[in-house]
Amino acid sequence: MPRPPKRFRDEPFAYHQEIEVRIDNLTNLGLGVGRIDGWVVMIPFALPGELVRARVYRNHKNYSEADLIEVLEASADRIDPVCPLFTTCGGCQYQNLTYERQLEWKRDQVGSLLQRLAGIPDATVDPVIPSPLRYGYRSKITPHFQQPRDGEVGPIGFLQAGQRFKLVDVPQCPIASEPLNQALTSIRAQVRAQPEAYKKGATLLLRESDGGEVRTRSEEICEQTVGSISFRFPAGGFFQTNPSILPAFVDHVRHEAAQSGARFLVDAYCGSGLFALCCASGFEKVAGIEVNEGSLLWARENATANGIANASFQAGSAEAIFAQIDFPPEATAVVIDPPRKGCSPEFLEQLFAFGPKSVVYVSCDPATQMRDLASFREHGYALTRVQPFDLFPQTRHLECVVSLVRGATAG
DSSP states (O other): OOOOOOOOTTOSSOTTOEEEEEEEEEOTTSEEEEEETTEEEEEETOOTTOEEEEEEEEEOSSEEEEEEEEEEEOOTTBOOOSSTTBTTBSSOSOTTBOHHHHHHHHHHHHHHHHHHHSOOTTOOOOOOBOOSOSSSOBSEEOOEEOOOBTTBOOOOEEEBTTOSSOEEEOSOOTTBOHHHHHHHHHHHHHHHHOGGGOTTOEEOOEEEOGGGOEEOSTTSEEEEEETTEEEEEETTSOOOSOTTTHHHHHHHHHHHHHHTOOSEEEETTOTTTHHHHHHGGGSSEEEEEESOHHHHHHHHHHHHHTTOTTEEEEEOBTTBTTTTOOSOGGGEEEEEOOOTTOOOHHHHHHHHHHOOSEEEEEESOHHHHHHHHHHHHHTTEEEEEEEEEOSSTTSSOOEEEEEEEETOOOO
């Protein structure tokens, strides 16, 4: 007779216990959420409204995690995924959900974060701006592989869903552009033919430049046109990876920055100049600030190449970001697009000391963005607009643009 699953004291479920649960929500990580007698269970790839069978593999203090075994009652929003590796590869979370519902859930999650992390329960979140391309949109991928064993290279791809170290072999990626997938085939063959060249494994770089050319070395130069502005930057440098939505994205940032009546603009994380240069036509003067000297050089070159004379770029230090800005704060808007971890307390302290008229906060992680909003409210900034953009269809990720005006009435 088989031994029953082992159960520890005070745990709601035994290890590998199978359960049936109705899914009623999605987390911002793309996990289905169900409840049994009030106890929360999180299940990847399960959709709201579905009745599923799942196998519990971990109990936490306040919730349990389980693997999806079977969908007993499917959601009307469930569709067949495009990629055969969906649920195995960890890159996508929503290929089984209609695109319209992806956008609705992402909007709901932004609203939930506003309430829980920013303490703003009644803010209006605009409908998510969809990506013109739902697949084939990514202009950069970085597949990797581990140290070859016995002269052979193992999987070349991305992390397996739910795993921190195990890789899935990915011959093609449907959310990557066609030029990248074509290049991926030949690069994978080259790696497998020369395993001795990769003693410690490697992370590969494939980045599409204008015209469909694919760069594979970080120092190679890429070109990307956004609206009427052309950018050059190293393939290994940061630049948004969904070109199809970028014109609408930067147009919105420019509109929101100018909406307050500001005459000057500061781009506080300017990189190679995306927002500073695309917004320059709406302001008397624009200043870009960047702590990375390499990115700063490209921003200056891009300004010169596009004939944008009212934009200047300067090196900033972490201790004195706004030290060289001589714009009157009451007539200045600031665009910030910080790393995923959000703004540091030191940066926010300097921003509030400068005291711009308005701030447009761009973030690839709405959770850290909403956390920072509490500080803005404490310093007299009112939230006037929340606009999510779906730069990453089929995945849990999105960009969110929050508009804040000093002393304004909340929208």
